[in-house]
Amino acid sequence: MQKYLLLILILICHNLCWAETDNSSDDSSRMSTELLTTAEADFNRWFNQLNEHLLDANDNYQKVMGLTAIINGTISENNQGIDATDTNKLLSNLSLLMNKIIQQDDLSDSTMELLVSWCFKPQIKSFCDLNSLLDKQLKQSPNNLNVYLVPLNIALEQQDQPLVNQIIALMALAKNSYHSHFISPEFNHIIDQYIAQNPIPETYVAAFKDDKALLSGLPHKLHDQIDSLIAAYFPTAIKMSYVYLNTTPEFKPLYEVCQSTKDLLPQCLQITQTLINHSNTLIARGIGYATLMAMHESRGKTELLNKVAEKHESFKAKIQCLSKTTQSVNFIENLLDPAFQKINLQAIDELELKQQLADYIYAKYKDKYADMKDPEGC
Numbered sequence: 001m002q003k004y005l006l007l008i009l010i011l012i013c014h015n016l017c018w019a020e021t022d023n024s025s026d027d028s029s030r031m032s033t034e035l036l037t038t039a040e041a042d043f044n045r046w047f048n049q050l051n052e053h054l055l056d057a058n059d060n061y062q063k064v065m066g067l068t069a070i071i072n073g074t075i076s077e078n079n080q081g082i083d084a085t086d087t088n089k090l091l092s093n094l095s096l097l098m099n100k101i102i103q104q105d106d107l108s109d110s111t112m113e114l115l116v117s118w119c120f121k122p123q124i125k126s127f128c129d130l131n132s133l134l135d136k137q138l139k140q141s142p143n144n145l146n147v148y149l150v151p152l153n154i155a156l157e158q159q160d161q162p163l164v165n166q167i168i169a170l171m172a173l174a175k176n177s178y179h180s181h182f183i184s185p186e187f188n189h190i191i192d193q194y195i196a197q198n199p200i201p202e203t204y205v206a207a208f209k210d211d212k213a214l215l216s217g218l219p220h221k222l223h224d225q226i227d228s229l230i231a232a233y234f235p236t237a238i239k240m241s242y243v244y245l246n247t248t249p250e251f252k253p254l255y256e257v258c259q260s261t262k263d264l265l266p267q268c269l270q271i272t273q274t275l276i277n278h279s280n281t282l283i284a285r286g287i288g289y290a291t292l293m294a295m296h297e298s299r300g301k302t303e304l305l306n307k308v309a310e311k312h313e314s315f316k317a318k319i320q321c322l323s324k325t326t327q328s329v330n331f332i333e334n335l336l337d338p339a340f341q342k343i344n345l346q347a348i349d350e351l352e353l354k355q356q357l358a359d360y361i362y363a364k365y366k367d368k369y370a371d372m373k374d375p376e377g378c
Contacts, residue, residue: 039201052066061108065114074090092127098128112140112141168271176280177279182346229337251283258271280350358378
């Protein structure tokens with residue numbers, strides 16, 4: 001099994017925290033290169049073992065999580081100069097496992113989302129049973145607007161306008177736009193169980209603790225709790241790495257079709273209302289507003305365009321306000337806060353998630369920072 005450098009929240013945290021501190025030029029504040037190299041090698045080995053463990057699970061959702069994590073690492077290594085022939089052979093073998101899973105009859109919606117997200121990657125597209133996967137997803141989730149996005153893109157690539165029209169008509173009948181931008185509560189528990197039986201390498205934990213610049217923003221009162229805080233943080237970071245495997249669907253083809261095809265106006269109007277009012281992700285709602293504005297603009301409907309633009313600006317202002325509240329205080333203190341982590345891992349609507357994070361941060365710091373904005377006013 002090839003090694004794979006995990007891009008998890010630790011790296012995000014490093015980037016943000018280094019940007020916020022003035023200690024980055026102090027060599028004493030950096031973890032040593034030797035320690036970091038050893039730590040990454042130990043963690044890669046541990047993480048590969050976790051993914052191999054998931055491949056042996058009876059649950060297809062767990063299998064696909066492990067499989068896509070391995071594929072992600074294989075593709076990443078190829079981008080770093082690993083021999084392309086070896087990579088293609090490994091991807092072919094991994095795709096055989098994926099195709100076996102595609103043939104199963106008990107796949108959850110989230111499992112199929114993940115399969116579609118990865119089967120259409122350029123590096124493995126030729127290996128996957130794409131037709132079976134799409135056919136199964138369309139039959140199982142006809143009310144989810146998102147399942148039509150890939151077929152729509154295929155129809156556009158084939159320049160099949162009748163098929164485009166048919167897909168748009170089906171999208172107009174959909175009841176919601178749903179994307180699994182989280183891991184299931186059951187998978188959350190599986191990761192906790194694995195870590196309890198197979199502790200994260202001490203070298204990796206030590207490397208994290210050794211980064212003085214990273215932890216410099218942690219309040220002194222929490223220094224005595226650093227071991228327990230890190231112990232709680234690492235499982236969250238690992239879980240979030242799996243969240244990021246399920247990439248956001250591509251909405252651009254839908255936007256372009258609705259902007260340019262006047263004959264599809266009634267269907268596209270219905271689609272935008274579904275995106276705006278019945279989506280569980282922020283990007284889908286934003287696309288709904290953007291598509292509706294583009295339709296009005298292309299048809300010269302200035303008054304309608306202005307009305308939608310006002311609603312769009314109000315939506316963006318709310319998101320920015322909630323984000324500002326969440327990010328207005330010490331990043332590392334919140335990142336290591338178990339309550340903050342617990343909120344982030346909830347399987348809920350993205351807007352509700354942002355609201356809960358902002359509410360929590362406000363309640364936590366309002367007495368310390370008088371100028372904090374109450375998110376209820378966002």
